[in-house]
């Protein structure tokens with residue numbers, strides 16, 4: 001009886017130590033109207049979807065920053081506002097190991113997108129950023145994190161690994177990497193989860 005108990009607790013410790021995790025450095029901008037509870041719900045959902053522990057290391061309010069609705073920033077072509085935002089992150093938290101998440105008051109970004117990822121491969125820096133908007137859904141963060149995971153994979157370069165894909169997106173409307181924003185996407189395939197774990201951003205507890 002005693003022995004078995006010991007064995008169990010040992011297994012638990014081992015499991016805990018091998019939990020894959022990624023740190024998130026959160027920023028809220030004026031007018032974003034997101035509550036801490038909502039942020040935590042989105043992070044928990046992403047954790048459930050990817051089976052990777054996403055950990056909030058900080059939530060920082062940025063008072064004098066904004067992102068405009070229809071901001072056309074893309075890859076290395078970023079607007080002044082977004083460049084300022086990325087520089088501020090670098091200044092406040094110089095360690096690039098966590099992904100920056102910016103909650104903004106923009107209604108959407110160009111092409112009506114609800115969120116956008118800027119991987120280090122795109123920005124040619126060591127940092128990975130995600131910009132969310134007022135039209136972001138609860139699962140938008142999980143979707144954008146998926147992009148960052150696949151961009152930080154040495155071979156995928158952002159591509160969704162499934163056969164049923166078009167470039168970075170899944171063609172399965174229930175898959176989290178489906179290209180259109182919908183509340184019904186939440187699935188990941190085991191291939192996606194395996195590749196996600198190969199991301200260079202993954203750490204172990």
Ligand SMILES: [Zn+2]
Nearest residue numbers: 143147169179
């Ligand atoms: Zn996408």
